[in-house]
Amino acid sequence: MRKLICRVQLYRNNVEYRTRNLSSAVLIWCIALLLSGCSSMPGTDGMASPDSVGNTKDLIVVGISQVGSESDWRLANTRSYRETLTEANGYYPLFEDAQQKQENQVKAVRNFILQEVDYIVLDPIVETGWDAVLTEAKEAGIPVILSDRSIQVEDEELYTCWIGSDFKEEGKSAGRWLQDYLKKENRDEEEIHIVTLQGTLGSTAQLGRTKGFAQILKEQDNWVMLEQQSGEFVQAKGKEVMEYFLKSYPDIDVVVCENDNMAFGAIDAMKEAHRSFGKNGEIIVLSFDATDAALEAVKRGEINADFECNPLLGPLVDETIKKLEAGQAVEKIQYVKETYYDETTIK
Numbered sequence: 001m002r003k004l005i006c007r008v009q010l011y012r013n014n015v016e017y018r019t020r021n022l023s024s025a026v027l028i029w030c031i032a033l034l035l036s037g038c039s040s041m042p043g044t045d046g047m048a049s050p051d052s053v054g055n056t057k058d059l060i061v062v063g064i065s066q067v068g069s070e071s072d073w074r075l076a077n078t079r080s081y082r083e084t085l086t087e088a089n090g091y092y093p094l095f096e097d098a099q100q101k102q103e104n105q106v107k108a109v110r111n112f113i114l115q116e117v118d119y120i121v122l123d124p125i126v127e128t129g130w131d132a133v134l135t136e137a138k139e140a141g142i143p144v145i146l147s148d149r150s151i152q153v154e155d156e157e158l159y160t161c162w163i164g165s166d167f168k169e170e171g172k173s174a175g176r177w178l179q180d181y182l183k184k185e186n187r188d189e190e191e192i193h194i195v196t197l198q199g200t201l202g203s204t205a206q207l208g209r210t211k212g213f214a215q216i217l218k219e220q221d222n223w224v225m226l227e228q229q230s231g232e233f234v235q236a237k238g239k240e241v242m243e244y245f246l247k248s249y250p251d252i253d254v255v256v257c258e259n260d261n262m263a264f265g266a267i268d269a270m271k272e273a274h275r276s277f278g279k280n281g282e283i284i285v286l287s288f289d290a291t292d293a294a295l296e297a298v299k300r301g302e303i304n305a306d307f308e309c310n311p312l313l314g315p316l317v318d319e320t321i322k323k324l325e326a327g328q329a330v331e332k333i334q335y336v337k338e339t340y341y342d343e344t345t346i347k
């Protein structure tokens with residue numbers, strides 16, 4: 001049975017501090033005073049609304065540490081948490097946007113521990129560097145659910161489970177799609193020059209997609225990876241890197257974009273450079289995520305194929321927490337089902 005919670009809520013400069021027990025309230029208050037003057041502190045963006053102590057005592061307090069707002073996928077993912085982990089659904093969500101900086105995430109997780117949240121939902125920016133802070137969470141007895149991206153830690157018990165996509169499989173699907181497409185176009189003997197716009201280096205999405213595609217590439221004697229560079233999953237950076245690729249390599253046949261926003265950036269760069277691309281062009285465009293805007297680009301023939309990555313993880317996180325609350329076991333890895341879209345499947 002859930003402990004009776006006595007919470008003291010302090011709001012200073014949009015930073016919310018909550019605790020279940022009065023003895024630690026004084027300590028938290030002092031930390032709040034210190035941190036409110038600290039500019040690098042990630043702010044709570046108001047996902048949790050102030051509530052009375054009485055009204056929140058039976059709610060499940062969940063600290064959600066989100067990567068940032070770098071892409072359309074991320075916005076959909078954040079919306080999914082907001083729509084699912086609601087007060088009406090039994091939650092008191094505390095949301096922290098790390099603005100693509102791991103140090104902000106580590107601080108957010110530490111604050112969640114201080115606030116004695118019931119669960120931490122962590123979408124880790126990169127895979128490494130989590131042992132220390134997650135050991136603190138473990139010692140505090142707070143279950144950590146990894147959502148979207150995963151981590152590499154010495155002790156697998158530092159997290160309860162990971163809910164996300166099989167990114168390596170996504171990369172392999174892209175490779176297999178290209179293989180089939182080139183065969184249909186009678187280009188399976190031709191030397192094929194490829195460039196890749198990679199996501200945030202060290203993130204599970206980047207590592208998996210890069211490795212998966214590389215596995216298929218290794219089996220093709222005629223495919224050449226000219227260069228891979230990170231565009232940080234961001235449109236502007238994707239455009240910048242593509243401009244550099246276009247200037248450096250006059251004979252690109254394929255651009256692999258590890259997310260849709262970088263594909264939009266690459267498209268902008270190719271248009272500005274007056275290069276033809278997509279369905280009837282010289283440069284084949286592959287992308288990942290399959291956001292609404294990108295599927296429109298597939299329909300227009302600007303993106304040849306887009307490999308789905310499902311951002312709607314809120315319901316799975318909810319289901320997992322409810323199972324844990326009921327004392328049930330959960331799978332250590334839960335992959336979301338995914339497909340791909342090209343001109344033949346988009347309809």
Ligand code: GYE
Binds near residue numbers: 258289309
């Ligand atoms: O592909 C990208 C986002 O981790 C799956 O992160 C996620 C990736 C997604 O910024 O658009």
